[in-house]
Amino acid sequence: MHGTMLSTAMDHIRHLAGVIGPRGSTTPQEREASSYVRGRFEAAGLETHWEPFRAPVSGWLPFALAALTGLLGLVLIALDSRLGASVAALLMGVATASVFLEMYFRPNALRPLVPKGDSQNVWARVPAAGEPTRRVVLVGHVDTHRTPWVFTSPARLAFFRVVTTLGVVAFVLATFVFAVIAAFDLGALRGWSLPLAPAFLVVLALTLQPDRTPFTQGANDNASGAAIVVSLAERFAREPLERTEVWALATGCEEVGSYGAQAFLARHARELDGLYAISIDNVGGHGAGVCHTSVEGMVFPLRPAPELVAAAERVAAAQPELGAYALPYTTLHTDATAFMSRGVPSLSFVGLTPAGVLPDWHQASDTLERVDATTVERTEAFVRSLLLDLDRS
Ligand SMILES: [Zn+2]
Known part of the structure; x- marks a missing residue:
């Protein structure tokens, strides 16, 4: 494994959270983050798409x-x-x-009745080496939440x-x-x-109260997930999968109700047949490990696709050193919840600690210094292994 050398995720996290900083949904800083991702995709030589949409400025x-x-x-x-x-x-x-x-x-x-603003999704098509028999969308949101009292x-x-x-x-x-x-x-x-x-x-x-508070720097939530999406797109552009076409998607407006994921699902409604989704969100927290959700969403939680859970279990068994585990996540939703609600077979990585806590979640302390590079790197390695496993099966 050459994870350290080949992952660029930490560079992207430093740019998104450190250089751009807080990236509230529908703000110019969110757009700057999307532009950065577009630049990385284009530099990797990938067919890149910029898809604007309107979204509410508040999820509350x-x-x-x-x-x-x-x-x-x-x-x-x-x-x-x-x-x-x-x-x-x-x-x-x-x-x-x-x-x-x-x-x-x-x-x-x-x-x-909720005021709207401009947002955008950026995605790139990473071709397979041969004739593709499967498409997988890797999704990570670039926007950051506010810092509510709760x-x-x-x-x-x-x-x-x-x-x-x-x-x-x-x-x-x-x-x-x-x-x-x-x-x-x-x-x-x-x-x-x-x-x-x-x-x-x-x-x-x-x-x-929440809409009166500042936005977080969002190093963990979710520069970490968006950075892994970009890093893996770069990696698969250099070392393509055999039969799997990867769609690397950086969404906007996850924090106000996964409006980026909703816009993507609406725009690509005719291409959803045979598509799988893997969402990566909050995966660099201190004390967190490689974690995917067993169920997720509020009130009536949704389930990940059994075939993706089975693949994750195979990877976990083959690479016990990554220490992967599954936990329920029912406090809010992720972009994967939106994909699941449309019947797209999905798996969702959310970096909960073994005790079920999301470190620094929606707090002013969600900063660059707090990001655990090892957890980011392990999550990226796990997701890459998962795609290699699916590509072989
Ligand atoms: Zn998030």
């Missing part, structure tokens, strides 16, 4: 709007129990359905996980209670809906 606002709808519903019911409850039930039903649709990357009624300590993150679950339950419950009050003219029961008010207020506070 849809949930804030749903909480506001709930509070508005309580006011409407207080004003007029039957008509108010009818309108409230309708609005809350639409908002609740929209929250679920948003979490699973589908168009919904709340989307048009991510500033393990206890707050645990609190956030509880609130996201209770928030969704409160939305569903509110729709039901409002509808019952309207249907049976149960004005006397409107007091029953009042305990929902504090739940909506907590959700509102926690979802309005």
